[in-house]
Amino acid sequence: MKTRQLTELAQQLRxxxxxxxxxxGSGHPTSSMSAADLMAVLLAHHLRYDFERPAHPANDRFILSKGHASPLLYAAYKAAGAINETELLTYRKLGSRLEGHPTPRRxxxxxxxxxxxxQGLPVGVGVALAGQRLDRTGYRVWVLCGDSExxxxxxxxxxxxAGYEHLDNLIAIVDVNRLGQRGPTRHGHDLDAYARRFRAFDWHTVEVDGHDVEAVDRACAEAESTTGAPTVILARTLKGKGVRAVQDHEGLHGKPLPDPAEAIAELGGVRDLRVEVQPPPAARTLHPVHSGHLELPRYEVGDEVPTRDAYGQALAALGSARGDIVALDGEVGxxxxxxxxxxxxxxxYFQCYIAEQLMVAAAVGMATRGWVPYASTFAAFLTRAHDFVRMASISGSGINLVGSHAGCAIGQDGPSQMGLEDLAMLRAVHGSTVLYPCDANQTAKLVAAMADQDGxxxxxxxxxxxxxxxxxxxxxxxxxSKVLRASFEDRLTIVAAGVTVHEALAAADALAEEGLRVRVIDLYSVKPVDRATLREAAARTGALLTVEDHHEEGGLGDAVLDAFLDGRPVPRLARLAxxxxxxxxxxxxxxxxxxIDAGSVMAAARLLVEHAVLV
Structure with a gap:
């Protein structure tokens, strides 16, 4: 497109x-209007994308990090012919694909x-790493950010x-429109303040007038030709650009324009321009899915093995059998x-250093490209990345997270290193799977099983x-689950997982010598939980005792309780945590x-059974 056509396209997007x-009746049009020229240039001149084949291996990848500017994204889809006029006007309505913030589920x-x-730039780093080191098809990753974020x-x-990895296939465009939700941003229109920060991390920086389509076009071309470093285009823009009543005015974030008919007239009226987006070059996906027979490590009954060791050995074996497995580490490998x-x-293998948010985001980025990531750190430190896990679920992303050093059983390091909230945190994530193995063989099998789960x-x-x-x-x-101890004389069921399984077994054996028979369930699948086995145990023994190396809120005890919230009578239940x-x-x-040790389990079991008899 020529300059005039690009300007017209930008006005159409506005x-x-x-x-x-x-x-x-809602949305963020002013945040969309500031970036319209940037989007017009990218869509018409630089993005290589086949909308008919979104999975094309050579498609450039575009991430709208400032997701509230979704009207701009949907307007661009309309200009590219991916959606039509009718669908555009279903924005934010029940059943529409055009949600307030875009998701790949739709x-x-x-x-x-x-x-x-x-979150857009960290995920973009993951996509760019996949492109540079795994896919090798030459696609670029474009991330449109807002200055507030x-x-x-x-x-x-x-x-x-990105600077450390020399990701020259990553291009960030920052819409520096000066205004956040409640007023001016920290640096306003000071592009150099942002440039200094990016340059400190070895980025190539370009500063432009974001409403000069020729300057934006040159900046994108410069970014494409830059090698050995990622590029950031810092574009000075005005929020609500093109409409005097809202342009560069505070207090209008997240609101429709007060007089849309007048604004549309001021912008030159409705248009219906169509853009022929550049097609991607021919390419094929190089990474295999399955490349060999899986030979998991095997351990002898009675051996003593940390489950973290079994995890590492099983993951290495899985990587030998499947070429689509990748691993990310938070510098605690x-x-x-x-x-x-x-x-x-x-x-x-990708070293993310002590940057847990980046690690999870990069895993999400790699998963978008068809890879199956395992991201590992201490269970306690995953709390730092919880928002990224939450957003990954909203994306429908398939990633594997592994938290080691869980619970107070880690010993002398103290509470800052103890994962005591992780089961609750991950159980609360929509569609999640939460597993807690107690021994090495169980761990190895579950590591392999995780790869084929969803979410x-x-x-x-x-x-x-x-x-x-x-x-x-x-x-x-x-x-x-696994029932490890059971008899017709059981007076109680002990439900445990992970380290407490061994305490429960020791307690059960000692109680049996006293004449008190108890059932022991290894509830290794904390979510989804084995409701049938728990309900049968409750029916046969009359009472349940859960024991977990985790805070009592949201962990194993709550998972067990959930099995009885369908209206049936809830069994007598006690919890150790x-x-x-x-x-x-x-x-x-x-x-x-x-x-939560064996002695405590025994004492609680005796008390629970005695109380049941007295009642």
Whole structure:
């Protein structure tokens, strides 16, 4: 397109943004209007994309990090012929694909859900890493950011990593329109303030007038020709550009224009320009899905093996069998044992350093390209990335998260290192799978099973050695459990997972010597939970006792309780969990102090059975 045509296209994008928000009665048209020239140039001259084949391996990838500017994105889809006029005006309505913030669950051209600001660039780093080191098809990753979100620390985790990795296939465009939700941004229109920060992380920077389509066009071309470094285009723009009543005015964020008909007339009226987006070059996907027979590690019953060791060994074996497996580390791979994978498959191992938000976001980015990521760190540190996990679920992303050093059983390191909230956090994520193995063979099988699950999958591993109680041929379906002790004389069921399984078994054996028979269930699948087995146990024994190395809120006990919330009578239920703030002590001392060791289980079991008899 020539300059005049680009300007006309930008005006069309503004008009359609105004119309969509007006039809919805809500939205962010002014945030869309500021970036209209940027989008027009990108769509018409630089994006290489086949809308008929969104999975084309050579398609450029576009991420709208400022997801509230969705009217602009949908207006661009209309200009490209991907949606029509009728659909544009369904924006934000019930049943419409055009949600207030775009998600890939609804639209095949959306890479990742955005709207929680500061996530687009980190996910873009993951997509760019996949393009550079895995796919190798030459696509570019374009990320349109807002200036307000540059206050987020995750943006700078991404910026540093992109510079370190020399991701010259990554191009960020920042719409510096000066105004945030409640007023001016920290740096306003000071482009150099942003440029200094990006240059400090080894980015190539270009500063432009974001409403000069020729200057924007040159900046995009410069970014495409830059090698050895990512590029950021810092574009000075005006919020609400083109309509005097709203242009560069405060107090209008997230509101339809007060007089849309007048605004549309001022912008030159409704248009119906169509853009022929450049097609991607011919390419094929190079990475295999399955490349060999899976030989998981095998452990002998009675051996003592940390489940974190089994995780690392099983992941390395899975990587040998499947070429689509990748691993990401938060600079604790020697502790999580993810480094076992890195040593065997260095080309598919990504060191994200101590940047857990970036690690999860990069995993999401790689998953968009068809890779199956396993991202590992201490369970406690995944809390820092919870918003990224939440947004990954909204995206419908399939990623595997592994948290080691869980619970007070880690011992002397103290509470800052203890994952005591992780089960609750991951159970609360929509559509998630939460697994907590108690021994090495169980861990290995579950590591392999995770790869073929949908949504967010979480595996909790243990730092210390635990006895192997299952043989290497035992199977552990997701959603299942194992009954480890049972008799017709059982007076109580103890439900445990992970490290507390061994405490429950010791307690059950000691109680049996006293003449008190109890059933023991290893509830390794915390979500989905094995309702049938729990209900049968409740019916046969009359009472349940849960024991978990986790806070009592949201963990194993709540997962068990959920099995009885269908209107049927709830069995007698008692819960043992970590209710105090731990300090530093040995693992055995920690379990005892928390009241979740074998002795505590025995005492609680006796009391529960005695109380049931008295009642």
């Amino acid at each position: 008009v359609d943004s105004v119309r969509a928000a007006d039809a919805a 639209l095949p051209w959306v890479e990742t859900a955005t709207g929680s600001l500061g 540059l206050a987020e620390g995750s943006v700078w985790e991404a910026a540093e990593h 020697d502790s999580t044992r993810a480094e076992y994978f890195g040593k065997e498959h260095p080309d598919r 967010i999958r979480y595996l909790r591993t243990t730092r210390g050695k635990t006895p192997v109680v299952y043989g290497p041929t035992e199977e552990f379906p997701v959603g299942g 970590v209710r105090t703030m731990p300090g530093s002590a040995t693992p055995a001392e920690q379990l005892h102090a928390a009241g």
